[in-house]
Amino acid sequence: MKKLLVLTALLAGTGMVQAATLTQKNISLEQANQLASAAVQACMAKNYQVSVTVVDRAGIVKAVQRTDNAGPHTVKASEMKAFTALSTKNASGKVMDAAQNNAGAQNMRDVPGFLLLAGGLPLKAGDEVIGAIGIGGAPGGNLDEACAQQAIDNVKL
Numbered sequence: 001m002k003k004l005l006v007l008t009a010l011l012a013g014t015g016m017v018q019a020a021t022l023t024q025k026n027i028s029l030e031q032a033n034q035l036a037s038a039a040v041q042a043c044m045a046k047n048y049q050v051s052v053t054v055v056d057r058a059g060i061v062k063a064v065q066r067t068d069n070a071g072p073h074t075v076k077a078s079e080m081k082a083f084t085a086l087s088t089k090n091a092s093g094k095v096m097d098a099a100q101n102n103a104g105a106q107n108m109r110d111v112p113g114f115l116l117l118a119g120g121l122p123l124k125a126g127d128e129v130i131g132a133i134g135i136g137g138a139p140g141g142n143l144d145e146a147c148a149q150q151a152i153d154n155v156k157l
Helices: 002-020 031-044 073-088 091-101 103-110 141-155
Strands: 051-056 061-066 118-124 128-136
Touching: 002 061, 031 061, 031 128, 031 141, 051 073, 061 073, 073 091, 073 118, 073 128, 091 103, 091 118, 091 141, 103 141, 128 141
Parallel strands: none
Antiparallel strands: 051 061, 051 128, 118 128
16 A cells, blocks of 8 residues: 555656646757847948847857957847846846836846846747847947847848
């Protein structure tokens, strides 16, 4: 009888693990590289020297590209903008606006890994966020964001 109870408990536990398994979409390496290339092209067409970072749904860097004359600070800035957009599921510029205009959100600037500047956009497959892109180096975050949006518009996710 004792063995039967143990076996039943083990089988029940196994069923719970299977029921808790998630299936989630994520950006592929191919898509990340295509986005990074498209973003670099969009910025270079306007003579912006930038770095582009694409992160997956977990915030892990999937692709990075840096133009030849982009400042060294742009690499980390692009990563942090992408992470901010991914974490909040919102454009990093909107997160910046919220932190500046909403007293309850002002401390968002203290979240490790966040950069409250425009230039980061979440990447979606339908309504599901599957990653994010961040750009740093154009002469304004709004210009970084415009290049990111152009890349998203040109690459099928």
